[in-house]
Amino acid sequence: MEEVIEIPDRPLTKEEIMREALKNPYAITRELNNRSLYHFIQYFWPTVSSNNFQPNWHIEYICKELEQVAEGVAGKQPKKHDLIINISPGTTKTIMMSIMFPAWCWTKWPWMRFITASYSKDLSIESADYCRDLIRSPQFYCVYPDIGIREDKDTRTNFKIVRNSEGVGGKGRRSKQELVGGGRYSTSVGGTLMGFHGDILIVDDPLNPTEAASEIQLGIANHWMEQTLPTRKTNKDLSVIVLVMQRLHQDDPTGHWLSKNPAKLKHICFPGEIRNYKNQVCPAEASRYYIDDLFDPVRMPWMVLEELEKIMGQYAYAGQIGQNPTPPGGGMFKVDHFQIMANPPNQANVVNTIRAWDKAGTTTKKSAYTAGVKIARLADDKWIVLDVKRGKWATHEREKIIRETAESDGRHVEVWLEQEPGSSGKEAAENTMRNLAGFVCKAETSTGDKITRADAFSVQVNIGCVQLLMGLWNKEYIEEFRFFPFGTYKDQVDASSLAWNKLIGKKIARRIT
Numbered sequence: 001m002e003e004v005i006e007i008p009d010r011p012l013t014k015e016e017i018m019r020e021a022l023k024n025p026y027a028i029t030r031e032l033n034n035r036s037l038y039h040f041i042q043y044f045w046p047t048v049s050s051n052n053f054q055p056n057w058h059i060e061y062i063c064k065e066l067e068q069v070a071e072g073v074a075g076k077q078p079k080k081h082d083l084i085i086n087i088s089p090g091t092t093k094t095i096m097m098s099i100m101f102p103a104w105c106w107t108k109w110p111w112m113r114f115i116t117a118s119y120s121k122d123l124s125i126e127s128a129d130y131c132r133d134l135i136r137s138p139q140f141y142c143v144y145p146d147i148g149i150r151e152d153k154d155t156r157t158n159f160k161i162v163r164n165s166e167g168v169g170g171k172g173r174r175s176k177q178e179l180v181g182g183g184r185y186s187t188s189v190g191g192t193l194m195g196f197h198g199d200i201l202i203v204d205d206p207l208n209p210t211e212a213a214s215e216i217q218l219g220i221a222n223h224w225m226e227q228t229l230p231t232r233k234t235n236k237d238l239s240v241i242v243l244v245m246q247r248l249h250q251d252d253p254t255g256h257w258l259s260k261n262p263a264k265l266k267h268i269c270f271p272g273e274i275r276n277y278k279n280q281v282c283p284a285e286a287s288r289y290y291i292d293d294l295f296d297p298v299r300m301p302w303m304v305l306e307e308l309e310k311i312m313g314q315y316a317y318a319g320q321i322g323q324n325p326t327p328p329g330g331g332m333f334k335v336d337h338f339q340i341m342a343n344p345p346n347q348a349n350v351v352n353t354i355r356a357w358d359k360a361g362t363t364t365k366k367s368a369y370t371a372g373v374k375i376a377r378l379a380d381d382k383w384i385v386l387d388v389k390r391g392k393w394a395t396h397e398r399e400k401i402i403r404e405t406a407e408s409d410g411r412h413v414e415v416w417l418e419q420e421p422g423s424s425g426k427e428a429a430e431n432t433m434r435n436l437a438g439f440v441c442k443a444e445t446s447t448g449d450k451i452t453r454a455d456a457f458s459v460q461v462n463i464g465c466v467q468l469l470m471g472l473w474n475k476e477y478i479e480e481f482r483f484f485p486f487g488t489y490k491d492q493v494d495a496s497s498l499a500w501n502k503l504i505g506k507k508i509a510r511r512i513t
Contacts, residue, residue: 034108037104045095047134062085069240070105073238074108074112085097088271093244103140116187161183193229198232243257247325273293274293315332349379353414355387369491374387382467390473399431399435421446450485
């Protein structure tokens with residue numbers, strides 16, 4: 001193995017550089033790579049990409065964060081935090097995080113073990129393949145002839161790193177190998193991890209953007225990130241999880257983690273532009289790197305961003321570019337257009353009033369809410385939300401509250417129930433109707449998706465025709481509408497849509513696909 005030169009902690013003179021380069025041309029490259037992940041990425045870029053390396057400030061910034069993570073793990077230092085990085089697609093994140101970073105670590109600490117995951121196992125394996133190809137490349141061998149992949153433990157999903165204790169001789173000669181136990185296991189979010197542990201665990205895009213609104217996929221991703229992945233740390237006090245993703249939902253893994261224990265997380269967030277998303281920048285001082293409010297004026301100039309918004313739509317653009325899972329001012333609902341009224345309307349101006357209920361029957365922490373929204377239609381073709389009852393109640397308590405609310409509203413207020421499809425939904429609706437004997441109570445079977453049912457009501461909100469009577473419920477009501485359809489809860493939106501559609505006598509049409 002070649003001698004690794006000692007480079008002083010000062011700039012080398014031209015004479016020193018020439019002398020060391022003549023002695024061993026790759027030794028100085030190795031030393032510079034060891035000192036900088038950013039330098040390592042630039043040097044080996046041609047081995048993993050056919051495109052020219054495109055520098056931008058964020059690459060060096062994130063490299064320094066990753067260096068701190070690796071050096072802390074290597075030095076057996078107690079972990080200060082796990083790391084979350086929110087960044088737009090097409091910004092070199094996968095090459096940097098999932099391909100180059102593990103390889104760089106092995107050149108310094110070949111014992112280090114990695115677990116890597118993505119929403120698709122194929123994507124995770126593809127990154128592992130590029131990483132293996134890098135280590136096997138002639139360019140890598142020239143600089144690191146002592147680092148290789150163990151021949152009898154070399155698969156696409158699981159390979160181990162070896163360090164040659166005596167270097168490598170001529171063609172066909174094998175050196176004595178020191179098996180140091182480092183390696184990489186690749187899987188999917190939600191996939192198996194039994195028997196594998198990692199010093200650094202990298203999750204690169206835990207959610208498929210096309211499935212971001214799926215409560216099932218969100219639940220799978222969050223459960224795996226919260227319950228499965230942490231158990232796979234080599235040492236819970238030393239090992240670090242690095243999550244890199246674009247924001248896709250209020251309760252995506254980033255939002256879920258930050259809501260649980262932000263004190264144990266370091267959050268880095270770089271939106272694609274700060275003309276509309278400056279509040280998302282974290283740390284805030286990173287906004288000084290933006291040029292013309294752009295994160296990367298070469299990769300993503302304004303012309304490209306404007307075209308992306310047209311193609312992606314406002315929701316996808318807000319999450320993937322703005323790193324905020326709702327567009328500025330609201331998504332489907334422009335919540336800034338709600339008008340807050342201090343006093344209820346004059347009864348002479350009220351045409352009709354309906355309270356609609358969206359019922360839930362469980363009381364667990366993650367269960368949906370039951371919500372009853374009371375809306376009145378006014379003579380001037382405006383609407384006012386008068387009251388919201390909302391909570392997580394067991395069935396008997398829920399039915400009691402629904403009855404008490406009807407008595408408080410009065411018999412002039414119609415009651416509508418959203419009836420879930422199937423016999424159980426019909427039975428639940430009939431039970432509530434019996435409970436409300438003496439009141440005008442009707443049920444309608446849910447048809448179409450939640451977005452379709454809310455569409456017409458959103459138009460009225462967005463043109464400023466919906467008022468809210470001032471009350472303690474206003475804040476939660478507005479926030480749910482702000483994040484719809486990518487928010488954690490949708491019960492108040494569902495109940496409001498049902499009430500409004502009944503006030504105008506509209507039956508929800510099924511969406512034809």
